[in-house]
Amino acid sequence: MTTAIVLLGAGNTASVQFALERLGANVRVTSDATQIAEAERLILPGVGAAGYAMSRMAELGLTDIIKGFPRPLLGLCLGQQLLFAESEENGGATMLGFIPGRVTRMPVRDDLPVPHMGWSKLHTLSDDPILEGVKAGDYAYFVHSYVCPDTPTTIACADYGASVPAMVRSGNRWGCQFHPERSAEAGARILKNFLELPA
Amino acid sequence: MTARRIIPCLDVKDGRVVKGVRFEGHVDMGDAAELAARYRDQGADELVFYDITASPEGRTLDYGWVRDIARLLDIPFCVAGGIRTVDQAAACLDNGADKVSINSPALERPELITEMAERLGSQCVVVGVDSRREDGDYVVHKYTGDPNARRLAGRRTMEWIVEAQERGAGEIVLNCIDQDGVRRGYDTAQLSDARSRLTIPLVASGGAGSPSHFLDVFDRANVSGALAASVFHSGQIALPDLKAYLAGAGVEVRT
Numbered sequence: 001m002t003t004a005i006v007l008l009g010a011g012n013t014a015s016v017q018f019a020l021e022r023l024g025a026n027v028r029v030t031s032d033a034t035q036i037a038e039a040e041r042l043i044l045p046g047v048g049a050a051g052y053a054m055s056r057m058a059e060l061g062l063t064d065i066i067k068g069f070p071r072p073l074l075g076l077c078l079g080q081q082l083l084f085a086e087s088e089e090n091g092g093a094t095m096l097g098f099i100p101g102r103v104t105r106m107p108v109r110d111d112l113p114v115p116h117m118g119w120s121k122l123h124t125l126s127d128d129p130i131l132e133g134v135k136a137g138d139y140a141y142f143v144h145s146y147v148c149p150d151t152p153t154t155i156a157c158a159d160y161g162a163s164v165p166a167m168v169r170s171g172n173r174w175g176c177q178f179h180p181e182r183s184a185e186a187g188a189r190i191l192k193n194f195l196e197l198p199a
Numbered sequence: 200m201t202a203r204r205i206i207p208c209l210d211v212k213d214g215r216v217v218k219g220v221r222f223e224g225h226v227d228m229g230d231a232a233e234l235a236a237r238y239r240d241q242g243a244d245e246l247v248f249y250d251i252t253a254s255p256e257g258r259t260l261d262y263g264w265v266r267d268i269a270r271l272l273d274i275p276f277c278v279a280g281g282i283r284t285v286d287q288a289a290a291c292l293d294n295g296a297d298k299v300s301i302n303s304p305a306l307e308r309p310e311l312i313t314e315m316a317e318r319l320g321s322q323c324v325v326v327g328v329d330s331r332r333e334d335g336d337y338v339v340h341k342y343t344g345d346p347n348a349r350r351l352a353g354r355r356t357m358e359w360i361v362e363a364q365e366r367g368a369g370e371i372v373l374n375c376i377d378q379d380g381v382r383r384g385y386d387t388a389q390l391s392d393a394r395s396r397l398t399i400p401l402v403a404s405g406g407a408g409s410p411s412h413f414l415d416v417f418d419r420a421n422v423s424g425a426l427a428a429s430v431f432h433s434g435q436i437a438l439p440d441l442k443a444y445l446a447g448a449g450v451e452v453r454t
Contacts, residue, residue: 012323014295018270048320111421113400115322115369118201118423119244119453139202139453141275143297143322143369159200182275182297184239 003195004039006066007031008056009048016045016076019181023192037065040199046077050103050146051090053082067096072197073173074130080168080175081148089146098170101149109161115145116160120178122167122186126155130167130174130193138186140166140178148177202453203417203445204244204424205438206402207431209234211248211280214264218432228432232267238431239274241438244453246272247300247372247426250280262294269295277325285314292323300325300372303341306352306359309366316367326363327372327404330356330389337389340376356389357396364399371397372426374404382408382430390420402426410436410444417450 003025005013013029020027020043028035036042044066046053057063066073075083087093087103095103106114119139125131134156142158148165156167158178167190168175174194180187209216209231216234217225228234235246248268265278278291279300288299299319305312305326315324329340337356342349352359360371373393375386385406394401400423403416407427416425430436442452 012292012295012297014266014293015269015297018295019273021270022273048318108398113423114398115400116201117322117370117400118204120201142201143275145321179275179297182273184273188273 001040001199002026002028002035003041003043004036005029005043005045006036006057006062008053008060013045015179016043016181019188019191020195023188023195025195031060031062033061033065036062037069039071041072041194041197042066042069042074044073044075044079044082046075046079046081048078049089049093050078050081050087050095051093053078054093054095063096067098069172071172071199072194074194075173075175076181077144077177077179080177081146083168083170083173083175084148087146098173099151099153099168101151103146103148106145106147107161112161115143116147116164117143119183120158120160120164120166122156122158124154124157126169128155128169129197130169130190131156132193133189134186140176140180140183140186142166142178144177148175200451201423202244202451203422204402205242205413205441205452206245206247206424206426207238207243207438208247208249208404208426208428209238209432210251210428211264212251214261214267217251231264232271235268235276236271238438239272242442242454243274243438245274245424246276248276248278250278262290265291265294265296279325279327283311285311285318288315288323289319292319296323298323298325298370300327302327302329303352305363306339306341306354309362312363312366312368316369321367321369321399324368325370325372326360326368327374328356328360328363329374329376331376332386332389337392357392360393361396364397368399370400370402370423372402372404374426376405381406382412384408384412385416385420385425387416387419390416390422394421400424407436410441413441414445414448414450417445
């Protein structure tokens with residue numbers, strides 16, 4: 001059984017692939033509809049901007065497959081944002097809509113550079129199987145200029161000026177705003193937990 | 200908040216890390232991926248690999264070593280040196296790099312910044328700037344990797360970094376070359392000036408010689424990260440000791 005990394009276009013899928021392979025996963029990077037539909041679990045990596053990612057998904061005939069995917073799905077970085085209903089990126093983009101709410105641009109402040117780029121502590125962790133073994137205070141590596149709204153689906157937070165939803169969960173879909181593939185031990189733990197979720 | 204990033208920079212030639220004056224008298228320090236893993240284990244927050252093979256000769260990069268490093272590392276890394284087209288930058292990302300740093304090619308053709316940001320996203324576009332104080336102003340130099348080719352780029356540093364940001368850079372690495380290799384500390388005045396003009400992250404480079412220099416640059420210039428090479432490679436500063444020192448002084452670092 002494979003974990004499919006959805007390939008939407010230029011971007012860094014290799015680092016996600018390598019991180020999963022370090023954990024012993026059988027990984028396939030693909031934009032093929034059948035392979036994606038039949039995968040045991042799906043990773044939706046962050047590539048480019050929200051509007052671009054959604055239009056690529058449509059062009060490749062993947063939107064409905066991803067929306068209807070019944071097994072564990074993990075969105076990374078932009079991939080987490082795609083789980084929400086809409087984004088103000090690209091002048092407004094309609095997204096997958098698993099979670100209601102609008103993704104917004106981080107406000108620029110004198111004391112806080114944007115993008116939010118670097119290692120931030122996770123806190124306010126929910127009791128969720130994907131967070132097994134992850135502790136409040138563990139660092140994760142973030143790179144993003146847009147931020148998800150805080151909703152009841154938030155299962156982990158980070159602070160950057162305001163509280164940032166670092167992880168979300170809605171049913172069989174999880175999201176990571178940070179890059180677990182580049183977040184040392186805590187990130188590897190989260191990916192390992194994802195691979196062990198019952199499919 | 201983010202922890203202040205400590206970023207070792209490694210010079211790579213044909214997949215091997217080398218030490219010495221750039222472009223001459225290289226001493227082989229070992230396999231790039233192995234050294235990368237060692238720095239990761241010591242707590243590096245990010246690594247920069249400066250490819251010194253490709254740049255002066257206008258050669259196409261060999262991305263095999265980028266892939267080897269990406270297979271091994273679970274922290275972010277940036278590739279610098281010799282990248283002059285969007286396709287080359289995309290190839291670095293395709294092989295697992297997180298960021299691509301461009302310097303002289305961006306000065307020659309600033310549109311490269313915009314093209315990379317549009318296709319690959321600003322988050323992976325780092326603009327490196329070599330800057331020196333001259334006649335009361337800060338000015339940009341280019342081709343600083345090669346002593347015979349180094350020359351003024353005809354731009355003022357503060358104007359250039361703002362332009363780079365407007366064109367879509369996601370981060371600036373400001374290398375203050377008066378301080379480079381001198382180990383008298385980062386140029387906190389210049390970096391502080393740069394910080395006040397930018398909204399994107401700024402990384403300090405050039406001049407690190409002691410742990411207190413790192414503390415100074417975080418305290419006085421409020422930079423997001425500090426890059427250094429020789430003090431780490433020589434063993435003069437060990438990363439765990441540096442981080443313990445900074446944490447003790449109240450700087451947030453990842454431990």
